[in-house]
Amino acid sequence: MTLDVRGRTVVVVGLAASGLAAVRALRDEGAEVRVTEARSREEVEDQIRSAEEAGARVLAGGHAPEHLHGAHLVVTSPGVPEGAPVLAWARDRGIPVWSEIEIGARLAAAPYLAVTGTNGKSTTTEMVAAALRADGRDAVACGNAGHPFSLAATEDHDVLAVEVSSFQLRFHRTFRPRVSVLLNVAPDHLDWHGGLQAYGAAKARIYECQGEGDLHVGNADDAVGAEISRAASCPVVWTTLGEPDEGQVGYVRGALVARLDAEHHLGEPRPTTPAHLADAAAAAAAALGFGASPEAVGAALGDFRPLAHRGEVVGRQGDVVFVDDSKATNPHAALASIAGWDRVALIAGGRAKGVDLTPLAEAAPRLLGVVAIGEAADEVSRIFEGLRPVERAASIEEAAGMAAAMARPRGTVLLAPACASQDMFRDYGERGERFAAAARALAEETR
Secondary structure, X not given: XXXXXXXXXXXXXXXXXXXXXXXXXXXXXXXXXXXXEOXXXXXXXXXXXHHHHOOOEEEEOOOOHHHHOOOOEEEEOOOOOOOOHHHHHHHHOOOOEEEHHHHHHHHOOOOEEEEEOOOOHHHHHHHHHHHHHHOOOOEEXXXXXXXXXXXXXXXXXXXXXXXXXXXXXXXXXXXXXXXXXXXXXXXXXXXXXXXXHHHHHHHHHHHOOOOOOOEEEEEOOOHXXXXXXOOOOOOEEEEOOOOOOXXXXXXXXXXXXXXXXXXXXXXXXXXOXXXXXXXXXXXXHHHHHHOOOHHHHHHHHHHOOOOOOOOEEEEEEOOEEEEEOOOOOOHHHHHHHHOOOOOEEEEEEOEOOOOOOHHHHHHHHHEEEEEEEOOOHHHHHHXXXXXXXXXXXXXXXXXXXXXXXXXOOOOEEEEOOOOEOOOOOOOHHHHHHHHHHHHHHHHHHOO
């Protein structure tokens, strides 16, 4: 499969990281590129400059039907909802709509693995890449949360580990990973997809083009995800936090064991929370399925350190520990995060993305109290009313102080918001960094 766009007009919708990557890849292939961007020129001045330097024409300040005039192809950014009028205009005109990963799929000379799921995508993708590097291959993690796939596909690597979101999977045509991984499926981004069924269907597209010689990795412990994985069009390897059966990867007395072609003992992964252990099992299954040695996989997972904002300890105030899991942006992720700690004072809230937050009530027995923040503060407060003490904070700094008081003595202040961050912050990274700074400031007060 090739990317045959030379001399054709391609419209890129949205100028975030993947949109700008698409512009560069398309221009390198000889396409005439036009960008339509909803934000004003002032809001995306730097991105516009980069796109125009690459030779694209940028139409900022709002989408319009005439932006699609004469287009042969539309490439949409992940942040643009499926139901957006600009995509409906493309469909009405019979113009194909792709996501940026379709460009990568057509340009990639190296084989690639792909990881999706509601939670754990970035961590698992980095684990897979680390395991393949430990096996002596030039492997790089790319995709949704980092280096765009369409750019990595043109670089000189032995293998690519690609993180893919449901948004990206929704609009691919030929994306065929050698190994695909579905970690879990829980309600998330329902405002984008319109419902859980459509969200699950988008996740299932990770294996849509797979066939003979390919492999899919599914999570036997996740009921919704397992149902999707069972329909894969290629052999499936299952993972579990329990003891593995034949054909599975799981745990025996805390050690990771793969019972595949033979029984491989992979040691104890460095991450120890349930969520990270599940990610490690999936990464091991994927790397082994690709052909990495058990020794390399075990060594890589034993040395792996969690990524930023995904359960890292960022401060201590006396006997109180502060943990930043700002990336826990839905209830499924927040519950998994809470399960890894004892005596938790939880900071939760933000933009709920159309997701029901009531499952958070399951965590009440592990909580000392809750501090509610952001747009969803009212909902978070109602969920825990009568179950645990609840306070409301106007800022993340205030929330950190309130939660620290709840956590004394010997407790954990956990930022696991179960919501997106854009109501109060640029992104989850800024939210986590502000929380970490507040934790350090509180620690200084006690010295």
